[in-house]
Structure formats: C-alpha cells, structure tokens
Amino acid sequence: IPPIKVKDFAEEVGMQANTLLKDLMGLGIMGNINYSLDEETLELLIDELDLPAKIAAPEEEEDFTCDGSKVKVDFEEDPADYRLRSPIVTVMGHVDHGKTTLLDMIRKTRVTESEAGGITQHIGAYQAISGDQKITFIDTPGHEAFTAMRARGAQLTDIAILVVAADDGIMPQTVEAINHAKAADIPLIVAVNKIDKPNAQPDRVKQELTEHGLVPEEWGGKTICVEISALKGENIDELMEMVLLVAEMEDIKANPNRPAEGVIIEAELDKGRGAVATVLVKNGSLKVGDPILAGSVCGRVKALVDEHGNRIDVAGPAMPVEVLGFNDVPKAGDFVQVLEDEKRAREISEERQEKEHQARIQTESKVTLEDFYDQI
Numbered sequence: 001i002p003p004i005k006v007k008d009f010a011e012e013v014g015m016q017a018n019t020l021l022k023d024l025m026g027l028g029i030m031g032n033i034n035y036s037l038d039e040e041t042l043e044l045l046i047d048e049l050d051l052p053a054k055i056a057a058p059e060e061e062e063d064f065t066c067d068g069s070k071v072k073v074d075f076e077e078d079p080a081d082y083r084l085r086s087p088i089v090t091v092m093g094h095v096d097h098g099k100t101t102l103l104d105m106i107r108k109t110r111v112t113e114s115e116a117g118g119i120t121q122h123i124g125a126y127q128a129i130s131g132d133q134k135i136t137f138i139d140t141p142g143h144e145a146f147t148a149m150r151a152r153g154a155q156l157t158d159i160a161i162l163v164v165a166a167d168d169g170i171m172p173q174t175v176e177a178i179n180h181a182k183a184a185d186i187p188l189i190v191a192v193n194k195i196d197k198p199n200a201q202p203d204r205v206k207q208e209l210t211e212h213g214l215v216p217e218e219w220g221g222k223t224i225c226v227e228i229s230a231l232k233g234e235n236i237d238e239l240m241e242m243v244l245l246v247a248e249m250e251d252i253k254a255n256p257n258r259p260a261e262g263v264i265i266e267a268e269l270d271k272g273r274g275a276v277a278t279v280l281v282k283n284g285s286l287k288v289g290d291p292i293l294a295g296s297v298c299g300r301v302k303a304l305v306d307e308h309g310n311r312i313d314v315a316g317p318a319m320p321v322e323v324l325g326f327n328d329v330p331k332a333g334d335f336v337q338v339l340e341d342e343k344r345a346r347e348i349s350e351e352r353q354e355k356e357h358q359a360r361i362q363t364e365s366k367v368t369l370e371d372f373y374d375q376i
C-alpha cells in the first residue's frame with residue numbers, strides 16, 4: 001500500500017483533516033495535512049480509531065479515554081495563584097548537528113562524551129540558569145528512527161530551538177522538526193551551529209530556511225536566527241537572550257498551589273528501585289505522598305529525585321524530576337496527574353488496563369488493511 005497524505009486519507013474516509021490530525025497526535029505523531037501516512041501508521045490509525053464504525057456513528061462522550069489523557073480532578077484553584085513559570089525549551093534538529101553539545105555548553109557538563117557512540121537515544125530534561133532566570137531544556141534525538149520522541153518533545157514544549165549545522169544545511173530531520181513545531185504551533189528559534197568550521201555556510205542555511213517558510217529576521221522575515229558554535233561556546237548568551245525574549249512574549253504561567261499535571265518523559269524498570277519515571281511537571285506541584293495516575297498506571301509518590309540526584313519533597317512547575325512509586329512502568333509521552341486519592345487512581349488505572357486489553361483482543365481479530373480498503 002503506497003503512502004497517502006493526511007488530507008487525502010481524511011477525504012477518502014470522510015473525516016475532517018483536523019480531527020484526523022488530533023487522532024494522529026494521540027498516537028504520538030505530529031503531522032500536518034501534507035504529512036505522509038505510511039502503511040504502519042495507517043494500520044495503527046485504523047485499529048486505534050475503529051474507522052469504519054466511526055464513520056457511521058460519532059464516538060460517545062466519556063469520562064476518560066484509555067490513551068492516557070486527562071481526567072477531571074475535584075479541586076478549587078484561585079486564578080490569582082497563576083504566576084510566570086520557566087519556559088520549557090525543546091532542542092530539535094538533524095542527527096549530529098550539535099543539539100547535545102549545545103545543552104552541554106549551556107550546562108557546562110559533558111553529556112555527549114558519555115553517550116553511546118555520541119548518539120542521543122532518549123529524551124533528556126535539564127534546568128539551566130541564564131542570568132537570574134531558569135529555563136528547562138529538553139534534548140531530543142536527531143536520528144531518523146526517533147520520530148515519535150521528537151513529536152513528543154514538540155508537544156511538551158513552549159519554545160523550540162532548531163539546531164542546523166552550517167556545514168551541512170537543512171537535512172531530512174531538520175524538515176521533520178520544522179513540521180513538528182508548525183503542527184504543535186510553537187515558536188521556533190533557529191541556532192545556526194558549527195560556525196567555527198572553515199566550511200561553514202550560515203547564509204546557505206538561511207537561504208534553505210526560506211524555502212521552508214522560515215524567513216530570517218535580518219532578511220525581513222519573522223524567524224529569529226542566531227549563529228553559534230556550541231563547541232566553542234560562541235554566541236550562546238545571545239541565544240539564551242532570544243529564548244527569554246520569546247518566553248516573555250508567550251507569557252507562560254502556572255499555579256504552584258494546585259495538584260500537579262505533567263508528562264512522562266521517560267520511564268524504565270530499575271532493578272533496585274522498581275519503576276522509575278522522569279516526569280516534567282507542567283503545572284502545579286508534585287509532592288511526596290501524592291496519589292498519581294499516568295495512562296493506565298497508578299501509584300503514590302514514594303520519592304522525588306532532582307536531576308542532580310538529590311532527594312526533594314516537592315517539584316514545582318517546569319521541573320523535571322524522577323518519580324518513584326508507580327506500580328508499573330508508565331509509557332513515555334503519557335499525561336501524568338495527581339488525583340484526589342489512591343482509590344480513584346487505582347479504579348481508573350484498572351478500567352484503562354481492561355480497555356487496553358480489550359483493544360488488543362480486537363486488534364488480533366481485526367480485518368487487514370486490504371480488507372479495509374475494499375470496504376471504502
């Protein structure tokens with residue numbers, strides 16, 4: 001089966017392209033109407049949406065869904081409690097263009113050297129201080145295999161930094177990152193990197209950017225471009241200034257006095273500690289003892305560990321934190337929230353597990369993609 005564009009597929013099955021894009025997002029794929037759906041994605045979509053049935057009857061409203069989305073929590077909050085929080089900035093770009101080196105330079109540590117083969121294979125989250133302001137950074141892998149992770153990164157973020165190596169120019173995953181940022185409707189700052197290299201051609205990068213609808217400010221457009229050398233630390237301060245400037249315009253707020261909401265960045269089973277999940281708190285404060293729900297996994301926060309390995313009692317807005325106490329390993333990308341009590345968290349988690357189980361059984365007895373195309 002040949003790949004098909006989102007808009008064409010939507011037309012074919014009689015859905016709104018926007019609805020389809022939202023469903024795709026639910027699968028961890030950020031696309032636009034020209035996004036090309038391959039066979040695997042189509043298969044997923046058709047299973048996930050139960051498409052032939054959906055066309056006939058619109059889905060019923062439910063208290064919650066089993067894709068890890070939000071449930072209503074009973075609490076009161078005062079709008080006056082909302083205050084500015086640190087921006088969450090995701091660094092994206094093609095493999096080897098210097099994303100991790102840039103974050104190393106910002107944090108002045110040496111993460112790249114300890115990575116296997118120098119290739120980032122997971123999402124990392126760090127807080128850095130620029131002047132007196134904190135910024136939360138998310139590092140994403142540039143390797144083509146990690147599309148879903150980049151999509152998640154784009155969903156988590158307030159601002160994207162697109163790293164483009166000046167000796168290499170715009171490459172496939174650069175374009176992909178531009179599309180993720182567009183689909184998630186987040187502001188994008190371009191860091192033209194490796195300008196220390198003798199064969200660097202920053203102007204060529206800018207020329208190529210215009211071909212993707214990003215016209216640099218100095219050429220009369222709206223796209224902020226900063227020429228940097230992540231390795232030598234050149235113009236990093238300027239880049240940080242631009243990030244804070246854009247953050248200020250975005251007016252990013254959160255309420256530290258409400259129950260926490262956030263996203264699972266990564267999670268694994270640790271031999272000694274059990275399920276360990278890195279959670280990025282987007283709103284509210286996460287505390288030791290809180291009953292939590294992430295997708296179909298629940299638990300109670302036993303311990304919180306910050307990025308420096310210190311145990312803490314509370315993690316506030318924009319803080320990445322390791323959470324111990326989930327009774328199973330939650331899925332990266334799932335929404336995390338604090339519920340009223342452990343009983344409700346357990347009930348919802350059990351119901352979601354049952355739904356997932358049913359969905360799996362159904363999938364196994366599902367029609368093939370070819371059958372589906374024969375029907376429409």
Ligand code: GTP
Nearest residue numbers: 095096097098099100101119120142194229230231
């Ligand atoms: P992935 O995470 O695998 O996508 O790569 P990445 O974008 O994180 O690239 P990384 O930071 O690992 O850098 C790749 C290589 O480029 C390393 O050898 C870096 O030392 C080198 N590099 C990064 N930035 C610069 C720079 O500004 N100048 C020069 N000369 N080399 C750089």
Ligand code: MG
Nearest residue numbers: 099100119120
């Ligand atoms: Mg990297």
